[in-house]
């Protein structure tokens with residue numbers, strides 16, 4: 001009987017926490033989406049990053065730096081500095097944890113947003 005009581009208390013705590021987290025995330029997303037007016041890809045990104053926007057390749061600043069979320073798609077004729085194997089995840093300016101899917105970048109161009117670890121831009125500098 002006591003075990004059931006503990007289980008009920010535990011489950012109700014989990015439910016409350018889950019509800020609170022969901023409500024907070026939903027509020028953040030709703031606010032950002034209402035300001036930005038974005039498509040379904042952006043919504044998916046926001047859910048995956050806990051409400052932080054991903055840098056998009058079409059952003060004028062990102063495009064100017066040759067940023068691609070998938071380094072394999074870098075235009076090698078436009079950016080001859082690019083070499084196979086280079087990506088944000090191993091760049092010295094990458095602020096995400098090793099092995100993370102996305103993280104911040106020290107470049108002010110991308111402040112407040114996340115870049116893909118698989119990405120690349122012309123300021124790539126190998127982490128030493």
Ligand code: SF4
Nearest residue numbers: 088091094105121124
């Ligand atoms: S500076 Fe480095 S981490 Fe930042 S976008 Fe360019 S390649 Fe990626």
